[in-house]
Amino acid sequence: MFSHEHTKEHATDVNYMPPLFEAIPLGIQHVLAMFVANVTPPLIIASAIDAPAELTVFLVQAAMFVAGVATLVQTLGLGPIGAKVPIVMGTSFSFVPVLIPVAQNSGLAAAMGACFAGGLAMALVGYFIRHVRFLFPPVVTGTFVLLTGIILLPVGFAYAGGGFGAEDFGDARHLWLAFLVFAVTLGVNQFCKGFLSEMGILIGIVVGYLVAIPMGLVNFSGVAQADWAALPQPFAIGLEFVPVAIIGVVVMSLVTTAESIGDIAGTVIGGADREPTSRELSGGVMADGLASSFAAIFNAFPQISFSQNVGLVALTGVASRYVVAIGGGFLVLAGLFPKVGAVVTTIPNAVLGGAVIIMFGMIAAAGIKMLSLVDLNKRNMVVGGVSIAVALGLRAQPDLYANASAGLKAMLDSGLIAGAIVAIVLNLILPGRETVSHDGKPKPDAAQPSGAQ
Numbered sequence: 345m346f347s348h349e350h351t352k353e354h355a356t357d358v359n360y361m362p363p364l365f366e367a368i369p370l371g372i373q374h375v376l377a378m379f380v381a382n383v384t385p386p387l388i389i390a391s392a393i394d395a396p397a398e399l400t401v402f403l404v405q406a407a408m409f410v411a412g413v414a415t416l417v418q419t420l421g422l423g424p425i426g427a428k429v430p431i432v433m434g435t436s437f438s439f440v441p442v443l444i445p446v447a448q449n450s451g452l453a454a455a456m457g458a459c460f461a462g463g464l465a466m467a468l469v470g471y472f473i474r475h476v477r478f479l480f481p482p483v484v485t486g487t488f489v490l491l492t493g494i495i496l497l498p499v500g501f502a503y504a505g506g507g508f509g510a511e512d513f514g515d516a517r518h519l520w521l522a523f524l525v526f527a528v529t530l531g532v533n534q535f536c537k538g539f540l541s542e543m544g545i546l547i548g549i550v551v552g553y554l555v556a557i558p559m560g561l562v563n564f565s566g567v568a569q570a571d572w573a574a575l576p577q578p579f580a581i582g583l584e585f586v587p588v589a590i591i592g593v594v595v596m597s598l599v600t601t602a603e604s605i606g607d608i609a610g611t612v613i614g615g616a617d618r619e620p621t622s623r624e625l626s627g628g629v630m631a632d633g634l635a636s637s638f639a640a641i642f643n644a645f646p647q648i649s650f651s652q653n654v655g656l657v658a659l660t661g662v663a664s665r666y667v668v669a670i671g672g673g674f675l676v677l678a679g680l681f682p683k684v685g686a687v688v689t690t691i692p693n694a695v696l697g698g699a700v701i702i703m704f705g706m707i708a709a710a711g712i713k714m715l716s717l718v719d720l721n722k723r724n725m726v727v728g729g730v731s732i733a734v735a736l737g738l739r740a741q742p743d744l745y746a747n748a749s750a751g752l753k754a755m756l757d758s759g760l761i762a763g764a765i766v767a768i769v770l771n772l773i774l775p776g777r778e779t780v781s782h783d784g785k786p787k788p789d790a791a792q793p794s795g796a797q
Contacts, residue, residue, distance in 0.1 A: 357663065358428065358429050358430060358663050358664065359664075359665070360663075360664050360666075361664060361666045362662070362666075362667065367664070367666060367667050367670055368670055369543060369546060370543070370546075370660065370662055370664075370670075371667050371668065371670030371671035371672075371673075371674065372546065372671065372674060373543065373546035373660075374653050374656060374667070375671045375675055376545070376549055376691070377545060377650075377653055377656050377699065377703065378411075378432055378434050378650045378653055379408075379675075379678075379689070381434065381437070381650065382407055382408065382434035382435050382650070382675075383404045383407050383408065383435070383689065384435075384437070385407070385436070385437055385439075385440050385645055386400070386403035386404055386406070386407045386644070386645060387400065387403075387404065388444075389403070389440060389443055389444055389447055389455075389645070390403055392447065392448060393447050393448055393452070401682070402580070402643065403643065403644070405574055405576075405679055405682050406576065406639075406642055406643040407434075407435050407644050407645070407679075408675055408676075408678040408679035409576050409642065409644075409675070409676060409678075409679025410435075410635070410638065410639040410642050410644040410647065410679070411433055411434045411435065411644075411675050411679075412672045412674070412675030412676030412677070412678070412679055413638065413672070413676060414433035414434075414631065414635035414638070414647045414672075415431070415432055415433045415434075415668060415669065415671065415675060416669055416672040416673065416676070417634075417635060418433050418628065418631045418635070418649070418672075419431060419665040419666070419668045419672060420665070420669050422631075424623075424626070424627055424630065425627055425630050425631050425634060426627045426628070427608055427620075427625070427627050427628030427631065428624065428627065429608065429611055429612055429615075429616070429620070429624055429628070429663070429665055430611060430615060430653075430662075430663055430664060430665045430667060430668040431611055431653070431665075431668065432649065432650045432653035432668055432672075433631075433632070433635060433647045433648070433649060433650065433672075434647065434648070435639075435644065435646070435647065435648075436645070436646045436647065436648035438596060438603070438648070438760075438761070439462075439600075439645060439646045440645075442592045442593055442596055443455045443458075443459070443593070446458060446586070446589040450584070450586050450589055452581050453582040453583060453584035454584045454585075454589050455589065455645075456581050456583050456584070456640040456643065457584045457585040457586065457589070457590070457640070458585075458586065458589040458590045458592070458593035458594075459636055459637070459639065459640040459645055460583055460636075460640035460641070461585065461593065461594055462590070462593035462594045462596065462597035462633075462636060463597065463633045463634060463635070463636030463637030463638075463639070463640065463646065464633065464634075464637055465594045465597050465598060465633070466597040466600070466601055466604075466629065466632055466633030466636060467629070467630045467633030467634045467637070468633070469598060469601050469629060469633070470625075470626050470627070470628070470629030470630030470631075470632070470633055471630055473622060473625050473626040473629055474622050474626065477622060477625065479768050479771075479772070480602065480605050480768070481771060482714055482715075482717060482718050483715070483718045483724045483727050484602075484727070484767045484768055484771050485602075485605055485606050485609045485714060486609075486711050486712075486714030486715040486717075486718060486728070487711070487715065487727065487728040487731050487763070487767045488603070488605075488606035488760075488763070488764050488767065489606045489607075489609060489610040489654075489707060489708075489710055489711035490708055490711025490712060490714075490728075490732070491711070491731070491735050491736075491760055491764075492603070492607075492610070492651050492654075492707055493651075493655070493704050493705060493706070493707030493708025493709070493710070493711055494708050494732075494736070495735065495736075495739065495759055495760050496651060496700075496704040496707065497701065497704045497705065499700070499704070500697055500700040500703075500704045501697065501701065503522070503693045503694065503696050503697030503700060504518065504519065504522035504693075504694055504697030504698060504701060505518055505519065505694070505697070506692075506693055506694055507694075517559055517694075518561075518692075518693070518694035519694070521552055521561070521692065521694040521695060522694045522698035522701075523698065524551065524552055524555060524698065525548040525549060525551065525552035525694075525698025526698040526699075526701060528544075528547060528548040528551045529545055529547070529548030529698065529699055529702055530544070530702065531544075532544040532548065533545075533659060533660075541660075543660075544659070545656060545659065545660070545699050545702075545703070548698065548699050549691065549695055549696070549699055552692075552695035552699075553691055553692075553695055556692045556694070556695055561692040561694070562690050562691075562692060563690060566686045566689060567686040567687055567690065570682040570683045570686035571683070572681065572683055573680060573681055573682075574680065576642050576679065577642075578641050578642050578643075579641060579643075583640060593646075597633070597636070597646065599761045599764065599765065600646075600648060601632075602761075602768065603648060603649075603761075604628060604632045604648060604649055605625055605628075605629065607648075607649035607650075607651055607654050608620050608624060608625055608628045608629075609625075609714065610651075610654040610658070610707060610710045610711065610714070611649075611653075611657050611658075611663075612624065612663075613710060613713060613714055614654065614655075614657055614658030614713070615658060615661070615662070615663030616663045632647060632648055632649065635647040636648075651707055653703075654707055654710065655703030655706035656706075658706045658707070658710050659702065715728065721776070723775065723776045726770065726774065727767055727770045727771050727774065728767070730770060731763045731766045731767035731770065732763065734759075734762050734763055734766045735760060735762055735763025735766075736759060736763075738756050738757075738759050739757070739759035742756075
């Protein structure tokens with residue numbers, strides 16, 4: 345085992361490859377952090393269209409396989425595609441409200457066709473990121489990362505209570521189990537040293553899982569029913585291009601570019617302790633887009649960087665992209681061998697809740713760290729403050745837009761997209777804007793001084 349000093353020396357190097365006995369469990373930890381969230385969107389969409397059990401299993405298997413391939417491309421790169429930083433990819437929740445009515449009214453093939461088109465649109469933005477990066481200076485991306493953490497926290501606490509829609513939500517068993525995982529994770533992370541400290545999330549989940557078994561909260565029936573092996577089948581559902589569906593998904597894809605940029609920035613700042621380069625942002629956004637088009641071909645839904653893993657990178661302090669690539673390999677295996685994935689899905693929601701609460705909090709902290717590097721003058725405080733007000737306010741009062749179209753509702757429901765749009769627009773129109781050069785460094789706008797109040 346490497347000393348704490350040696351680990352610290354390499355921790356912020358995205359190209360460092362830890363020894364396998366460290367890298368493998370760290371990679372598995374990333375998979376455990378996102379696995380349930382990755383398979384939940386296809387489960388929700390399948391339920392919304394009353395899909396038969398075999399189709400539901402097929403969609404879940406496809407989600408695991410595609411997430412693994414997308415993670416490998418994002419971390420290892422494929423030419424100019426991929427950020428080559430420790431980004432974990434998975435199925436995006438943001439598209440679920442848009443895709444449900446498409447799947448219900450026009451069928452799954454129309455949903456897949458819209459996802460294919462949306463992915464290409466996002467990849468195009470990634471290709472021209474140098475020309476549009478001025479839209480995303482640190483005050484915008486920092487606000488977005490902070491909002492991501494804040495908005496995800498209620499999800500973490502919902503898991504801690506037993507999961508959305510649980511009949512015994514808030515039962516003492518769930519709460520004590522979540523608290524146990526929370527306490528073990530924090531204790532290991534803060535009071536242990538070196539490699540053991542980095543394994544806090546995994547140790548917390550394992551301890552919680554073992555305690556949950558005698559409590560009767562682990563159901564192994566799905567493991568017995570899962571197949572041993574199954575190969576992915578491209579175009580099994582097919583692609584159908586319906587204009588109305590494509591418009592909604594393309595708009596969502598363009599807006600979620602900000603989410604992708606925020607996650608890449610949060611990962612690099614939280615793990616590598618620096619700002620992301622334009623090449624990393626371009627490759628990362630292109631990977632998100634092309635992975636979403638690839639997902640549609642292989643019967644899965646749009647892919648995006650997973651925010652909980654951004655928090656995990658910041659929490660462990662390990663920025664190695666190869667660690668995350670190992671996790672991507674395990675996701676591919678889970679997609680090829682459904683029994684592997686079935687075992688992971690037996691982890692109770694409360695166990696995951698105790699862990700992700702910490703991760704989501706770390707995402708918010710990464711946003712605060714980004715904003716601490718910004719000149720918080722009156723102008724920038726307005727950009728951040730109004731964006732936060734709009735994002736959190738809309739989430740708190742959904743009746744304000746109850747009569748809006750389904751597509752608009754989908755964008756407003758998250759709060760995150762509305763907040764991102766407000767931050768981008770305010771940054772463009774308020775005096776004193778800083779522009780961002782191609783190397784990613786801010787420079788004062790030639791027309792107006794950056795310190796303008």
